[in-house]
Amino acid sequence: MHPDDKELLFQFHNTATRERAFTAIIKKYQEKLYWHVRRLVVDHDDANDVLQNVFIKVWNGLENFREDSQLYTWLYRIATNEGLTFLEQQKKRSTVSLSDVESGLSNKVKSDTNFDANKLEWRLQVAIQQLPEKQRVVFNLRYYDEMPYQEMSKILETSEGALKASYHHAARKIEEFIKNY
Numbered sequence: 001m002h003p004d005d006k007e008l009l010f011q012f013h014n015t016a017t018r019e020r021a022f023t024a025i026i027k028k029y030q031e032k033l034y035w036h037v038r039r040l041v042v043d044h045d046d047a048n049d050v051l052q053n054v055f056i057k058v059w060n061g062l063e064n065f066r067e068d069s070q071l072y073t074w075l076y077r078i079a080t081n082e083g084l085t086f087l088e089q090q091k092k093r094s095t096v097s098l099s100d101v102e103s104g105l106s107n108k109v110k111s112d113t114n115f116d117a118n119k120l121e122w123r124l125q126v127a128i129q130q131l132p133e134k135q136r137v138v139f140n141l142r143y144y145d146e147m148p149y150q151e152m153s154k155i156l157e158t159s160e161g162a163l164k165a166s167y168h169h170a171a172r173k174i175e176e177f178i179k180n181y
Helices: 005-012 018-041 044-064 071-093 098-111 120-129 133-143 149-156 160-180
Strands: none
Touching: 005 018, 005 044, 005 071, 018 044, 018 071, 018 133, 044 071, 071 133, 071 149, 120 133, 120 160, 133 149, 133 160, 149 160
16 A cells, blocks of 8 residues: 555655655556556657656656645656657657658557457557547546546646547547547
8 A cells, every 4th residue: 555645745855754755656656657658659668768757857856846736647747748758759860750650659559469450459559549649648548547637637738628629539530440440
């Protein structure tokens, strides 16, 4: 059982218990954040690299965390931004178009040794990779993390209405893709 976030933050602000509190935060959120990032960047090694950057930013910024939002909301915002930054850097490094990068992500899914095109979950993953970045993030947060629109609004700094529309469009595109796959 993990201590609650308020207690972890209190421990983090005490220099004697700071490292132990940070380790507890990592243990509490590492898996959720890993899967959130992994769904964005697809590749396991890339997800680990991004997650390492996330926790470095958390370590450097936690001292100044104002607690205007919940800790997990703040962590998801950092993870989302780091994942999107990683994808942006991938696009800049390659001289290919955005659609080529996105098809590259779906090719990573297809090249996974466990990939079976007949399995619905793999078709879902390929469909998700076809979505524009923002819709992909919104879909993942809502579908996999079952995150309320209110929390997503804080993480992505956009209105709940825009998020609902993005999710609806994403779900419709995924449904079409799976039907026609």
